[in-house]
Amino acid sequence: MSQTHITGEGSGKFLSLGSSSKSQSPSSTIAISGGGINDVAVSPDGRQLAAACRDGALRLIDIGTGTVVGGFCSYYGALLCCAFSPDGKYVATGGEDDMVAVYGIQERYPVVHGEGHRSWVSRVAWDPWAGSEPGTGSRAGLSEQLAPSTRIYRLGSAGQDCQLCLWDMQAPSEGDISSSAAMLAQMSVLGGGGMKRNGSIANLGGGRGGDGGGGVGGGGLGPVNTTTLHDRKISLGKSSSGICPSLPRMDMYIIQPIMEHKIHLEPMSDLLFTADAIFTADHTGSIRTWLRPVEGEPPEE
Numbered sequence: 001m002s003q004t005h006i007t008g009e010g011s012g013k014f015l016s017l018g019s020s021s022k023s024q025s026p027s028s029t030i031a032i033s034g035g036g037i038n039d040v041a042v043s044p045d046g047r048q049l050a051a052a053c054r055d056g057a058l059r060l061i062d063i064g065t066g067t068v069v070g071g072f073c074s075y076y077g078a079l080l081c082c083a084f085s086p087d088g089k090y091v092a093t094g095g096e097d098d099m100v101a102v103y104g105i106q107e108r109y110p111v112v113h114g115e116g117h118r119s120w121v122s123r124v125a126w127d128p129w130a131g132s133e134p135g136t137g138s139r140a141g142l143s144e145q146l147a148p149s150t151r152i153y154r155l156g157s158a159g160q161d162c163q164l165c166l167w168d169m170q171a172p173s174e175g176d177i178s179s180s181a182a183m184l185a186q187m188s189v190l191g192g193g194g195m196k197r198n199g200s201i202a203n204l205g206g207g208r209g210g211d212g213g214g215g216v217g218g219g220g221l222g223p224v225n226t227t228t229l230h231d232r233k234i235s236l237g238k239s240s241s242g243i244c245p246s247l248p249r250m251d252m253y254i255i256q257p258i259m260e261h262k263i264h265l266e267p268m269s270d271l272l273f274t275a276d277a278i279f280t281a282d283h284t285g286s287i288r289t290w291l292r293p294v295e296g297e298p299p300e301e
Contacts, residue, residue, distance in 0.1 A: 081095070099114060
C-alpha cells in the first residue's frame with residue numbers, strides 16, 4: 001500500500017513512497033568520508049549538497065559528480081546541522097563548538113562566526129521573510145541606511161542551551177568587486193518592541209546586555225556597523241578538496257546575535273521559519289509557535 005507524505009510549507013509539493021514490500025535502490029549513492037554525517041542540505045538550484053560531518057568538517061559536494069568541491073573545518077568538535085541561504089551563496093552551520101558559522105560558496109572559507117549560544121547548536125535556518133532583497137527595501141528603515149544594492153540576511157539558530165538566537169548579516173552587491181570576495185556582517189539594533197504577544201504567544205523581546213539588542217522584527221534597523229572582510233588572507237592549505245582548515249580565533253570575524261532568548265525548558269532540536277510565524281521544537285517533543293509582529297501594530301507595553 002502506497003503512502004503519501006506532504007512536505008514543505010504549504011507549497012503543494014509531495015513525496016510519494018512506494019510499497020514497503022518492494023525493495024528499491026537509490027538512484028545514486030555518494031560516499032563521504034568523515035566518520036558519519038549528522039545533517040545534509042541541498043542547494044536551491046539542486047546542484048550541490050552540503051554535509052555536516054562528525055569529524056567537524058562541512059563538505060560541499062557536486063551532486064552530478066559526487067566530488068567534494070569545498071568546505072571548512074569547525075573550530076572544535078562535530079558539526080550537527082547545516083542550511084543553504086535562499087540564494088544559495090552561503091551555508092550556515094552549527095555544532096559542538098557552540099558557534100554558528102557561515103561559509104561563503106564563492107569565498108570558499110567561513111566569512112562569519114557567531115557567538116551567543118552556551119551549548120551545542122542543534123539547528124540553523126534562514127529566514128527569507130525577514131531578509132531584504134537588493135533594491136526592494138522590504139524591511140522598514142533599510143532604504144534610508146543601506147545602499148539599494150545591499151542585501152540583508154536573517155539567520156536563526158536553536159541550541160541545546162534552550163535558546164533561540166537571531167543574526168543579521170549584510171552582503172554587498174555582485175558588482176562591488178572590492179567586497180564581493182567576502183560577506184559584510186553587522187550587529188544591528190532592532191526596535192519595535194520585539195515579537196509581541198498574541199493570545200498565548202510569548203514575547204521574545206530583549207537582547208544581549210550591553211549591545212542594545214532588540215526583538216524579532218518590527219521597527220527599523222538602528223545604526224549599521226559593517227566591516228569588510230576582503231583584506232583577510234586565509235589559506236586553504238594543501239588539501240586538494242579545497243576544504244578550509246580550522247581557523248584560529250584571531251582570524252575569525254565574530255558577531256553577536258541581535259536577539260537571544262531562552263524559549264524552551266529543554267534542549268531545542270529544531271527551528272522552522274514561515275511567513276507568519278516561527279516554529280521551535282525541543283527534545284521532549286514540545287512544539288511552540290511564535291507569531292511574527294504585524295507591521296504597523298504598536299509595540300506591546
